[in-house]
Amino acid sequence: LGNNSPSIAEMRDHNLIYAWTTGRCLDSGCSRYGYEIEYTILDPYGEAAREASKLTDYSAATLDTYDYDPVMAVAPDGRIGVLWRQHRYNQSNDKFNENIYFAVLGSGGAILVAPTNLTNNGVWGSYSDIGVPGFYNPRISAAGDNPFFIAAWSRSEYGPPSGNCTSYCAIEDIWYTVRDSNGVMVQGVSKLTNDSPGYEDGYRYPALATLAGDKTLLAWTRSGVHGDIYYVILNSWGSVVRGSQPLSTDSSADWGADAVALDDGRIVVAWNGTVPQNQGERGWTASFFNNENLSGTPVLVRTDPTINFNWFDDPPGPGVNPDHFSVRWQSTMTLAAGKYEITMGSDDGSRLWIDGQLVYDRWNDCCQYWNKSVDLSAGPHIFKMEMREIDGWSWAYLVWRRTPNQVIRYAVMDSNYNLIVGPTALDNPAARTGDGYVSVTKDQANRAILTWMDYDYSSRQNLYYALLRSNGTVQTQPMIFRSSQASQPYLVSSFEGSGSTSYSWTPPAGVDNRLTLEQSAYSGAVHGDAVIDIHYSGRGGQKATGVVLTATLDPRLAYRSDTTGVTPTVNGNMVTWNLPDVRLFDQHEFILQLQVTSGALGDQIPVHLALTSTQPDLNPDDNVASVAVRVDRPLYLPLALRQ
Incomplete structure (x- = not known):
């Protein structure tokens, strides 16, 4: 519907108003x-109720x-x-x-x-x-x-x-x-x-x-x-x-919130953030030794909540030497599946194992940070880090963070504006470059609908969707609802939280199919063809079965072909298609090709169309349509051939 910055809102009559910006040259050179901002109004079926207009x-x-x-x-x-x-x-x-x-x-x-x-x-x-x-x-x-x-x-x-x-x-x-x-x-x-x-x-x-x-x-x-x-x-x-x-106090680089109030008074706020580091950390068993090789009996065993220490030239704990000591930390973490960026640092050397596999061996190095990406499965993982201090200042550091680290986070407040759920991050492994720019709206079942796009500007391939209950639990996990197959995809929603809206319209109960034509008349020369565009759609809440389309042709017309994918029955001047079932919002379009067998110049040769189904239609008047084939002069175009 436009070039940039799409925005949508549901109107009081359940129509939908769209706005966007379109770029253009303002002079001939x-x-x-x-x-400029343009906008249009669509009916609940997505069809234009007002032509696109300029606001600016x-x-x-x-x-x-x-x-x-x-x-x-x-x-x-x-x-x-x-x-x-x-x-x-x-x-x-x-x-x-x-x-x-x-x-x-x-x-x-x-x-x-x-x-x-x-x-x-x-x-x-x-x-x-x-x-x-x-x-x-x-x-x-x-x-x-x-x-x-x-x-x-x-x-x-x-x-x-x-x-x-x-x-x-x-x-x-x-x-x-x-x-x-x-x-x-x-x-x-x-x-x-x-x-x-x-x-x-x-x-x-x-x-x-x-x-x-x-x-x-x-x-x-x-x-x-x-x-x-x-x-x-x-x-x-x-x-x-x-x-x-x-709403959030964990300094997770949160930004770009959107919010909606649900019908039960609860408020869902969603935003973009980063994956908190050291997810799954549950404390470490730390064993300190008064030697550099972890030998003998530890002189101190304690629980450390995390590994982030700077002891300078002091001892790391009671009974431990300030120099020539070593320490082993061990813990079991339960992690989500994904790629993790692991950063380890120490003065002096250190090494790290995960599930018995050596990840880092910097035992003979000193005084810097090291980074590595590791693929981990969902579930528990055993971490073990060892570090030694020779002399001088000492410090140790270990963090991990799942990548990509841009995620959608959310929280729920009660009707008194108190935080009752979250902040919680959604897990979306399909977003290879991270998640970004969330919009929030609600449905008629008291649930919050979250939609967003890929974070990376250079590769926006997918649009995503998740459904939250008012108690903060996820009913529908993040999923792709639209994907681009372009070699350089750029599929975007709103950057300002306006990429989705409520949709409170209730479709009519029953079958309501509609038959429409692009034009009232189509051109065709004698012994030539006329091409007719035919549309039919589903507008009722009940599925239409036994759908039949019939075209009644004037004797001066003959059936040639069509693009329905269904082989019709041709009986004299009547062409009949047995079409697939039609559901709400179904949109079908095909081309009917007819031959003009005879006629005088300027003749208007009629074609009558009728759409029926096993069930009675709520609005039978829009199940019939007529079109004319106008007999025109054939147009000959010059063709140059070069051997």
Whole structure:
């Protein structure tokens, strides 16, 4: 449906609105370029209810103008709020300007509130300039009962030197505003977070979810040294009614959350993160020896929770020498199947076995880290690490992490906004380069639907899906639901959490097949052929069996062939196909080729089509169609042959 940044939302009438950006040259010489937002409305069957239209049109723009990342929400009154970021670029001085824009569409798709600049930023500059803001990650949600939209985004810029930061002092914060469905301001543009200049912290990737009781969850990523997910609760007017709370605190480099409220009041939040290191670690039996070769009786035996020590020139424990000692750690870990990156380091030498197989032998080396990839099966594995210290400072280190390390993580909160499940990582071995950019919605059975894409920009081959119950258990493990066979695949969903939506429409009970034709008339010359495009589809909740298509031909027409894959019965002027069963959402198309045996120029020769099934059809009027074959002059094209 477009080139970039697809977004989807279910409307109040169960139609679906799609938006995307399309790039094009803005002048004949392509000296100016732009991305414009387009949108369309589809009915519940996926067929166009409104033709594609432009929300933004930069034909008259004098500068390169790019709209990115459109996101949408549907208010209780049926109106649709659209939010996006705009980037303008001046080629003559290599400067840019960015802002966040907002528009409102009616339930039929008409533009009710024209694109409106929410941030009113007039500053131009380059990315390295102080005080030149960039705007990212637009998100929007609708209030539960009021016709309000809550919009959020992240703003990033460099500030002047401050405190310990002497240059390139980054400031990243979450901003938000509330507008009603007429575009009128309810809550002005407000800063939610308060970043300090530097890289210790930063606030980005907002996420919004409409909650019961006219509340909204606003989550974000606290980056820098933390990499965790935080959230607040807002009311419909934009006031904070519950202050900042963490959802993840394990510094797993979490980012890019999306969220949904289920019908039982629980809230599912999903995000992108890294696989925690040392999964399965259960403590180590550590045996220390007052010699360098692990001989004799250990002078100290203890349990170490992990192997990450820096003893400097002190002894590692009571009764152990500060120099000329050795230690053996042993433990059994239960791991998931996969490839693991194992990092070992020590001063002085060390070695590592897994299940009796020597992985590292650095007994005669010193003072560095070593990395190796190892394939491990699911289940328990016996780890043994040995280390020796000659003299001077001593330290030991061992970590492992399954690769690829980008995963989808999630948590569940109760209706009082308390964390009750997680954070938990989904296991998706099919994602060879890692998982990224998750979107979350819900189904009618009180379950959360998670969809996402491959993490690696250079190889996005698959789209993935998982289904979670409201208690946090996984009903459907991660699976591929769409795959690209291209040599250089680039299959993407939304980068802003808008890649999926609810689908609450209920199909009609019974059989409802539909027969349609591409055109009302097709051309054919006498003794030539006419080619007719025929479509039929399933629109009812019940499977149609005994499906029969009949074509009644005028005597001036004769059956030649078709592409159904079914051999028809031809009896005089009647052609009959016994077709496969038709189910809900089935779409079939084939070509019927007829010969014009006689006729005068301009004749309209009729063909009548009828689609039937064993079961009665809910709408029999759309099971019949007629088309005309128009007798035209034959067209002769010159053909040059060279021997």
